[in-house]
Amino acid sequence: MRASPLRGAAVSVRHAWAELLRLPALFTVPGDALSGAVAAGGRPNSRTLLAIGSSLCLYEAGMALNDWADRAEDAAERPHRPLPSGRIRPSSAFTAACVLTVSGLGLAAKAGRPALAVAAPLAATVWAYDLALKHTPAGPVAMAAARGLDHLLGAATTGGPRAALPSAALLGTHTLAVTTVSRRETQGGTSLPPLAALAATAALTGLLARGARGTKRAGSTGAGSTRARSTRARSTGVGAGTFTGPGEGAGPGIGGAASAGAGRRTPAHSSAGLTLDVALRTALATAYAATAGRPYTHAALNPSPPLTQRAVGGGIRATIPLQAALAARAGSGLTAVAIAALAPIGRKYAKKVSVT
Template sequence: MSRSRAWAELLRLPALFTVPGDALSGAVAAGARPNARTLLAIGSSLCLYEAGMALNDWADRAEDAVERPHRPLPSGRIRPSSAFTAACALTAAGVALAARAGRPALAVAAPLAATVWAYDLALKHTPAGPFAMAAARGLDHLLGAAATTGRPREALPSAALLGTHTLAVTTVSRRETQGGTSLPPLAALAATAVLTRLVARGARGTTGETCAGAGVGTAAETAIATGIGTGRRTPAHVGADLTPAGTLRTTLAAAYAATAGRPYTHAALNPSPPLTQRAVGGGIRATIPLQAALAARAGSGLTALAIAALAPIGRKYAKKVSIT
């Protein structure tokens, strides 16, 4: 059990629940229903994500010996060679699964794998680090579109939104052990507000998009005000989409705003290491409602609900194993 827990900590297993939504939301963003090839994309994403987790701790083992001596590698519960071997095997498995899904999927998975390795081995501690992580999440979203339809370009707008969220979370995470500055969580807070507005508005061509003003809607406006902590409510837009599809979008956007915004606000007010770490955890967990909102924005309510159902499961296991 002790060895199993060590691997669960190394691979950050609760974070795995943030992965399937990438491919699922990417598939519907390309205008298709998830199919068997989408499942291959999800399998590929899971393998590449976990490869990145194992490689991350292998690359940071000297740093973790000072700042996080309880982690599996510096504590001696897992050998560095085992972590590196796992990273290699998981990368190979991820690329192989993408190849099974077709050439378009492989064409996305290959640069995704390269980005994961480049981030962990070279870019993490450079100014390019957050952008590399954002690119990886965006490519993972495109992987679902490429595997399902062979047309990943159609998912580029939603990939950019998902990548922006990841950029914000990663920027905050660079200070999670030191804290000391309010600027990253404040920037992440602003990004969350913008993303909430965009995903709640709906994509062009979805139900209710032709409403005058194309506003966020009262539910999302309230979520921004209460979840992000501005303390004020902005006026409700005329012509808000009150259809079932529009209500689902705004509800999921509100969930995203609350999940990410509250811990960002706390970290901005008190940028201590514990609150900064909570902000990172909140940002990671918020990936799921954001993916669900993107699926709803693309007009697939069932896929959105399926993605959203992963949130409480991930939250349950995050109480047992740290997500960061």
């Protein structure tokens, strides 16, 4: 039985919007807020979910606005894109950008004043990048700032953005490298941007593998160790009562209620937990390095437009293992695993819709 013309048209429209909004790249967004929430010393909560919704809206607003602003350039260089091909009207893309921006700010307001205080400059940065800064030397810096602010948006829902500034800087550095490479994705011709991105990836991988400053190590004692242990318990939510010490309120863990005395960690348990933390952090850092490093290397050896575009796509996809590694670095293994689980979903949709 042949599909009806109306059904075919509806599928075509949905695919056009998926292209415009870069559907596979959407899965790189939730990890910003999730990793920011645990970097601030807390664990994701209902306000974090609202922050994720805000991030998704503002990110997609940027995608729609990007193609609206670049419609003349894309008509010459990428006529297959939704706007120059006529599959989506420019006015519809601009309206979508406006609606998504308002929705993103509204969700941030519901998450609380601290979240809105971060979402407002984030929205301003997105619009400034697409309308004024993209083709200037400040473009990559603006994009890096937007990704860093998105990370701090999650931090504003659990603690305070200041505590997440170091991890936001790492995420911003990665975004700066990817954006710098993307500026040559239609022309190619130079190895310098992918080489610089490769060097940045190597540096970030080393920092991720070493872990966060102040992370608990085997045999550590004193107030610093107590704070790290307390932060880890709040961040992971795994047996929150199990890992509390004397004087801290014992609460139910995953398997049910647990008394504080019965759940105290022995040195053997601490050593085993530390080994798992290191293994997870190392695995995620390695995944990040492989996802970004391989296409950067290919583009550096042959800076043609197709390989440069693949390098940009690899850099975008590498954002997910980077976010997961940042969560693991902050001591939240469960959050790290949840973020990492988004990667295969993004890859699945990337086979149907381009991530760039």
